[in-house]
Amino acid sequence: MPLSRFTVLDLTRVRSGPLAVRQLADWGANVIKIEPPEAIDGSKGMGGERDGSDFQNTHRNKRGITLNLKVPEGRELFYSLVAKADVVAENYRPDVKQRLGIDYVNLKGINKRIVLASISGFGQSGPYARRPGFDQIAQGMGGLMSVTGLPGQGPIRAGIPVADLSAGLYAAIGILIALLERENSGEGQWVHTSLLEAQIAMMDFQATRWLIDKDRPGQAGNNHPTSIPTGLFRANDGMLNLAGGGETMWRRICEALELGDVLSRSDFSTEGLRSQNRDSLNAILQERFITNSVGYWVERLNAAGVPCGPVYGVDDMFADQHVAALDMRLPVDHTRLGKLDLLRSPVSMSRGKRQARATPERGQHTDEVLNEFGFTAEKIAALRAQDVV
Known part of the structure; x- marks a missing residue:
């Protein structure tokens, strides 16, 4: 060995x-x-x-x-x-x-x-x-x-x-x-x-935010502190985990969720503005996600190349077909x-x-x-x- x-x-x-x-x-x-x-x-x-x-x-x-x-x-x-x-x-x-x-x-x-x-x-x-x-x-x-x-x-x-x-x-x-x-x-x-x-x-990037930028990080809950939109959203049968930072991912999310009007909004036009207006942005996404199931959104978003997944308990985790394959x-x-x-x-x-x-x-x-x-x-x-x- x-x-x-x-x-x-x-x-x-x-x-x-x-x-x-x-x-x-x-x-x-x-x-x-x-x-x-x-x-x-x-x-x-x-x-x-x-x-x-x-x-x-x-x-x-x-x-x-x-x-x-x-x-x-x-x-x-x-x-x-x-x-x-x-x-x-x-x-x-x-x-x-x-x-x-x-x-x-x-x-x-x-x-x-x-x-x-x-x-x-x-x-x-x-x-x-x-x-x-x-x-x-x-x-x-x-x-x-x-x-x-x-x-x-x-x-x-x-x-x-x-x-x-x-x-x-x-x-x-x-x-x-x-x-x-x-x-x-x-x-x-x-x-x-x-x-x-x-x-x-x-602490990695959170620590260097202070060392280099003197930015004291705080609690962001399920939102990512710097990558927007990243966080938890409620579907009609459970919770969906979404990771969509950056311009490319933002466009893919809007296309997959058929939110072309949101994509064209000036208050969401840059990652800085999306971070600044994260509450109103998350509310729009939440309104769309609640209309269907976790499985539906996971399949649709992954097909669009957007990282996302369900939120499992430990029992659910081990029951997942991919975890079983691993x-x-x-x-x-x-x-x-x-x-x-x-x-x-x-x-x-x-x-x-x-x-x-x-x-x-x-x-x-x-x-x-x-x-x-x-x-x-x-x-x-x-x-x-x-x-x-």
């Missing part, structure tokens, strides 16, 4: 870190998920119930071992794994890695080729570095909540954990860059990002939970094959993995007796 030559030691929890590692695991990396032994930590841990859909989707394609990093014997065992690994991934608060002795300086002394990937709430330095991080806090501080929702409604959280997910994706990209660079230098390096940095980066499900067989449908990676390759293995039980592969790293059955038994593994 594409990444099968790489071994990743996964110390991550909750979402951002596990998501980063999962990008590698899906494409065959030898990911070893490390958790504390149940004897010293019987809690469900962070990240939700182990049998829950979220946990099962997030930690797939990994092998699981238990290891107590809080005792010297556990750290020494971990160092022996580091000596043969390629990547260590963690998302503790910055000071925790120093307390556990798994900071980059220590790991580099064991294996100069190791890549340490760290995700935190606010970065590895700065006034807020030691604050606990959470997705919704990053959404608020990173500007996303200020541009989400209806005008005047007040800040609104996005419906998915944007900061967590984007931090995980950026970390995965950073890991791959470091592994590629290592082919030239022969050395690993420390890769780090944070929920706040990732959220700010995801085959976004990842079926796995769990030893205890049976057959599960997870979400596959959205990346496809002409030769690369994805992995499809269920999330491991806690410590399911401890003996198997330690044996691969040179530990005898007697040594593993002794470590287990000491609650090290």
